[in-house]
Amino acid sequence: MNILVTGSSGWLGQTLVPRLVRDGHKVVGLDPEPGPTTEVVGSVVDRALVRHLVRDHGIEAIVHAAARHKPHIETHDNSEFVAVNVQGTLNLLEEAVAPGSKVDRFVFTSTTSLMISQKIRDGKAGGAKQAMWIDETLGPLEPRNIYGVTKRAAEELCRLFNHLHKLPIVILRTARFFPEEDDMAHAIEQSGDNTKANEFLFRRLSVEDAAEAHVAALHKAPALGFDTFIISAMTPFSPDDCRELIVDAPKVVERYFPDYRELYDRRGWTMFASIDRVYDASKARDRLGFTCGTGFAEILDSLR
Numbered sequence: 001m002n003i004l005v006t007g008s009s010g011w012l013g014q015t016l017v018p019r020l021v022r023d024g025h026k027v028v029g030l031d032p033e034p035g036p037t038t039e040v041v042g043s044v045v046d047r048a049l050v051r052h053l054v055r056d057h058g059i060e061a062i063v064h065a066a067a068r069h070k071p072h073i074e075t076h077d078n079s080e081f082v083a084v085n086v087q088g089t090l091n092l093l094e095e096a097v098a099p100g101s102k103v104d105r106f107v108f109t110s111t112t113s114l115m116i117s118q119k120i121r122d123g124k125a126g127g128a129k130q131a132m133w134i135d136e137t138l139g140p141l142e143p144r145n146i147y148g149v150t151k152r153a154a155e156e157l158c159r160l161f162n163h164l165h166k167l168p169i170v171i172l173r174t175a176r177f178f179p180e181e182d183d184m185a186h187a188i189e190q191s192g193d194n195t196k197a198n199e200f201l202f203r204r205l206s207v208e209d210a211a212e213a214h215v216a217a218l219h220k221a222p223a224l225g226f227d228t229f230i231i232s233a234m235t236p237f238s239p240d241d242c243r244e245l246i247v248d249a250p251k252v253v254e255r256y257f258p259d260y261r262e263l264y265d266r267r268g269w270t271m272f273a274s275i276d277r278v279y280d281a282s283k284a285r286d287r288l289g290f291t292c293g294t295g296f297a298e299i300l301d302s303l304r
Helices: 011-023 046-056 069-073 079-097 116-124 148-167 193-199 207-224 240-255 260-267 282-288 298-302
Strands: 002-006 026-031 061-064 105-111 132-134 169-173 226-231 278-279
Touching: 002 011, 002 069, 002 079, 011 026, 011 061, 011 207, 026 046, 026 240, 061 079, 061 207, 079 105, 079 148, 105 148, 105 207, 116 132, 132 240, 148 169, 148 226, 169 207, 226 282, 240 260, 240 278, 260 298
Parallel strands: 002 026, 002 061, 061 105, 105 169, 132 278, 169 226
Antiparallel strands: none
């Protein structure tokens, strides 16, 4: 297929573009920042550029991973989020269904962040008695910042274009896979690798798995028509663990992984005292046929 990948210079794009090329696809990478996986330097906000790429390259599939992300809240104003995350998505969708377009599938990279209200974000500090079990049925969605609001709006545009034009669209709400420090680093003395390892229990995946999820979505989109999936490493927990997770997470983890403390102690690592949410990726396993290859068990294997 001829595939347009937006955000091709980003963390996901750098992994996804070569992965698609290895499968024999012709990939056109679009990103405002130049890079080895970007063929065209430009923005999804530029409607004329989007039209040119879709038409002149005979694009058959679009993976829309370009976005202003949560870290950009500190450096970009709200209008920039609306322009890139909402208008940029609309530009791609409209060109995908324009007369003469060959596009027959669209994969949108969304985020689990839009599912986290301020109440969920506050967790135990806000009086929660148990961890929140989060799957695709969670609602109503109340994003807590401009990033979440604009990604949610973009999802609604995807839903609308599928309804109006029957364009097959798969939305992937990815959990954390970025390499930067994140907002739970304060929960333990150590951060970095220790924090990320802990998060594989309930809200993280590798960038390689994120790329594989997009490959699966491209393959399944025509058969699915329209669907939304949480993409995260499979959690070992069950809803029955949620009450104890928020008061004594290490105890719960030890039930599933009896030797984790010994492996952590060797590195001076610690587990979060409390876990306030758990992403359930079982729908992606069951309907998309995708399961992350790296989870907490694999992280422990690497420590061994």
